[in-house]
């Protein structure tokens with residue numbers, strides 16, 4: 018299989034674009050695509066200091082490399098963020114993830130900020146699994162969002178970017194339809210302005226790039242990343258979520274570009290009308306413990322409530 022742009026051997030076939038590309042042309046193609054998506058959705062208009070959340074996996078490390086290139090062109094500043102969640106389960110997952118995040122920060126020479134959840138808040142995500150009834154990914158998500166807001170405030174960041182890819186987004190869209198979760202769907206967009214008393218814009222710059230394309234880019238460009246998945250992934254996502262993801266991949270094989278159209282049409286044509294109908298302006302007040310925003314009817318924010326449960330049970 019020859020590259021569609023030169024005589025070299027192609028390394029990847031992109032069926033929905035009807036082209037095969039060699040390593041050099043694929044790298045160029047993906048970087049252009051990334052920039053076009055950033056441009057089309059005006060992702061960084063008004064952003065000066067952007068935090069890049071890096072877990073150490075392929076998506077977030079690739080995002081860091083792409084953001085680093087873009088920052089040099091556009092003249093904004095980036096700060097890498099890594100949160101050590103305390104996930105071990107006999108596999109040292111968080112320690113290994115930290116190692117890969119650090120490797121990337123150092124190889125690119127970007128400034129970075131680390132948070133160790135155990136040192137800062139006194140508990141680990143593994144402990145939450147055994148001590149809190151709520152699904153572990155929901156506690157983990159809460160801790161990540163809270164830490165991220167805290168870092169953003171300390172570092173004066175106006176924007177935080179995360180590595181959600183097209184397959185993740187397609188799964189969110191389909192799961193939202195499947196469960197009728199219109200509130201979540203109405204907030205599912207690639208650029209989320211500061212809401213509910215928070216000051217940071219959240220952006221998903223990889224939301225139109227396939228997982229396979231990101232993986233290929235990472236390998237071709239020698240980006241170091243952790244191959245292991247979080248040991249909690251499969252227990253928590255549940256069989257239904259796994260099946261939705263697999264079915265989407267099967268649909269993609271049968272109808273090239275299926276996920277891209279699903280997510281792009283949702284974003285460009287469906288999300289906004291949903292937001293108009295379903296998004297409420299939530300009144301917020303200040304958490305009595307940490308002073309961060311909480312919903313009007315709660316004196317203590319969900320993070321502080323979770324932290325209290327975890328630290329008091331362990332005494």
Ligand code: SF4
Pocket residue numbers: 142153154155157158247248249250253
């Ligand atoms: Fe956290 Fe769940 Fe992701 Fe593991 S799979 S890092 S527990 S959100």
Ligand code: ZN
Pocket residue numbers: 020021022023024025038039040041042
């Ligand atoms: Zn080529």
Ligand code: ZN
Pocket residue numbers: 304305306307308309317318319320321322
């Ligand atoms: Zn609080």
